[in-house]
Amino acid sequence: MKIVIGHLFPDLLNLYGDRGNIQCMVQRLKWRGIDAQVKTFSIEEEINFNELDIVLLGGGSDREQMLVCNRLKEIKDQFKNYVEENGVVLAICGGYQLLGKYYETDQGKIEGLDIIDMYTVQEKGRLINNIFLKSELFDMPIVGFENHGGRTYINDNKPLGKVVFGKGNNGKSGYEGVVYKNVVGTYLHGPLLPKNPQLCDYLLKNALERKYGRENINLEPLPDTEEKEANKYIVDRYSDKIENFKEKIRKLI
Amino acid sequence: MTFRGKIAIKFAKFVAKLCLKMGRQGVTWAGLIARKIEPNILQILSSQIREKVYIVCGTNGKTTTNNMLCTALQSQGKKVICNRTGSNMLNGVVSAFVLATNDDCTLDADYACIEIDEVSTKRVLPTLKPDYMVLTNIFRDQLDRYGEIDITIDILSTAIGMAPNMILVINGDDPLSLSLAKKSGNKFITYGISEKVFDADEDAEIREGRFCAMCGAKMHYNYYHYSQLGDYECKECGFKRPCIDYSATEIEHGDHLAFTVMGKRIGAKYKGFYNIYNILAVYAVASHSGVDMDGFQKMLDNFNPENGRIEHFNIKDTDIELNLAKNPAGFNQNINAVMADPKDKDIIILINDRDQDGNDVSWLWDVDFDRFAQENIKSITVSGIRCQDMRLRLKYVDIESRLEPNIATAIKSKVENGVKNLYVLVNYTGLYSTRNILKKMEEEQ
Secondary structure, eight states: OEEEEEEEOTTTSOOSOHHHHHHHHHHHHHTTTOEEEEEEEOTTSOOOGGGOSEEEEOOOOHHHHHHHHHHHHHHHHHHHHHHHTTOEEEEETHHHHHTSSEEEETTEEEEOOOOSSOEEEEEEEEEEEEEEEEOTTOSSOEEEEEEEEEEEEOTTSBOSEEEEESOTTTSSSSEEOEEETTEEEEOOBSOTTTTOHHHHHHHHHHHHHHHHOGGGOOOOOOOOHHHHHHHHHHHHHHHOHHHHHHHHHHHHO | OOHHHHHHHHHHHHHHHHHHHTTSOOHHHHHHHHHHHOTTHHHHHHTTOSSEEEEEESSSSHHHHHHHHHHHHHTTTOOEEEOTTOOOSHHHHHHHHHTTOOTTSOOOOSEEEEEOOGGGHHHHTTTOOOSEEEEOOOOOOOHHHHSSHHHHHHHHHHHHHTOTTOEEEEETTOHHHHHHHHHHOSOEEEEEEOSOOOOOOTTTTOOSSOBOTTTOOBOEEEEEEETTEEEEEOTTTOOBOOOOSEEEEEEEESSSEEEEETTEEEEESSOOTHHHHHHHHHHHHHHHTTOOOTTHHHHHHHOOOOTTSSEEEEETTEEEEEEEOOSHHHHHHHHHHHHTOOSOEEEEEEOOOSTTTOSOOGGGGGSOGGGGOOTTEEEEEEESTTHHHHHHHHHTTTOOOEEOSOHHHHHHHHHHHSOSEEEEEEOHHHHHHHHHHHHHHHHHO
8 A cells, every 4th residue: 555645835835844744644654564655846846636645735934825826826726626536635834724715914815725615814913832622533632833823714614623722723713723525724833743643644544545445444553652642741731720821921921 | 321320230230140149140130120220221331332343143153153253352352242141132132231331330342242133133223233243144943933934034124224334244155144135235245155065965955045035936056055055046036146255165074174264274173064154254244344363263273162052071981062952954063063973972852942942843853863863873862841742753763762851860861871972962941051960060070
């Protein structure tokens, strides 16, 4: 078995250790004896979505997103077909924003892929801190680090999780990210996948099932001691009320 | 000096002493108090400097460059004010001036050498009027505080706009610094390394500034040194590495450094390719501002990159090298330095996530830790607040590490059961405390 991961435009969208997400997927496949191939696409390269099993769209600065936006227009239909045919996508931060209809910044409006009925508006102040969520998909919480000026409104779509500590999509709804078909969009860095092996395996399982058929896939569990401990560290740190209070005071000063 | 100013200085000095007694640095508090009592304190004191005020900014190399510049001036018999400890936000800068005053609350100084955190430039520059700004480089660093690298550039650009007469001294090998200097309209001079030194494959490391900062097209490199530093050219708009004013050639690096600039051969006995840039920056700004350069080599021979920017200790026959590693560019350079040592070694990595470190530790995944998978690395211990993240990072390049959150315990264990050659790599907030622990252990043995 083999999974092909397409990393889109890492030359522009690679703001925060996206390498970690790739490395995590590749290793977790390798540890189970499944082949993994990473194809990176720079902005001028042709993309054949038919040969991809997972697409990663990372984060970039507003300036870089603007550059990507023009290219995205050209591949919009292919990308949309891939998603509608249950292609697996992980879109983070800037990449997440680009999945929607548009991202309105004070420098102008960036047109999105319009794959999911959602939109993003830049509002005053950035939402920056550690964050953790409770998702319906898993028992284990999802932890990460958010840092975004845009506020995303996902309309009636399903969020990735409920915010237990942090701000999430827009600081108001109490939810973070979006799940649509086999697409996961989120603001979470950290990088996201290493400390959330449950989410990484969810993406891998979806990709494998799509390619080889549900009945043929049984993703062996891995020990994940280090992963679970690193995840638990963040959860414990922000579940502790006294620690939370101290953190708030520190931020105020 | 106003009465208010005198009160501010006296009170700040008192607080600094008190803090020192309690075993704290106290620099930040002293600056804050002085500023609260006399808001114009920085303006008042900096106007008493007789010759020039230099500031040093940039992601990496600030403290070494600034301290070296200060040493170069002092070796000429000049009196210099300097924030040597690397306290480089507004309060630290104010404190450097306040704590240097005489008993009558006036300054007796020819020069000031001040390093400033990039984000703090917009708070410092309205009152401090520097003659020169050395900009070492612009890398990705501590992202959560700055938002994005573009935000750092915007802040620097705003700050430079407040000081139109200030001459910029920039690293011409860095396209981000060059575009910033060009757009500012300030006068600028450049330094750089003008020959191919490494045979690196191009894709691996250039992460910032791959796209032209002027027009957005993809940039072409004839060669590059590390990160985005090198000989670059945009074929679209013609933006390219400029004609370098202080150009280094005939480079030697490894266990020592040597190069030729302005027809002079310069050598230094420490490691780290990046230190060539630090030395060049000092050479450029000192030379351009009319400092006598005859004693430069002698100064370098006696200069010791201070405050943990490579510091050596020896405890119970274990050689220990302590070094600051706070962002991907810096960490990769540190890995080079460690790998240049062929002997068996133990490594301790300490990662904190306090505000000065950056609360986000994602950057660990942009460091090339896979290069630590070497026979002569006998053990890696991970420590600090985010040791769990560091252990996980290493796991995904198939490197095993031992978790020991307490740094003192980690060091003790390797001194007792190690291979007598220990590297301690720490990020910002771990530096001061780790250094104190090592000093104390060295004295107590």
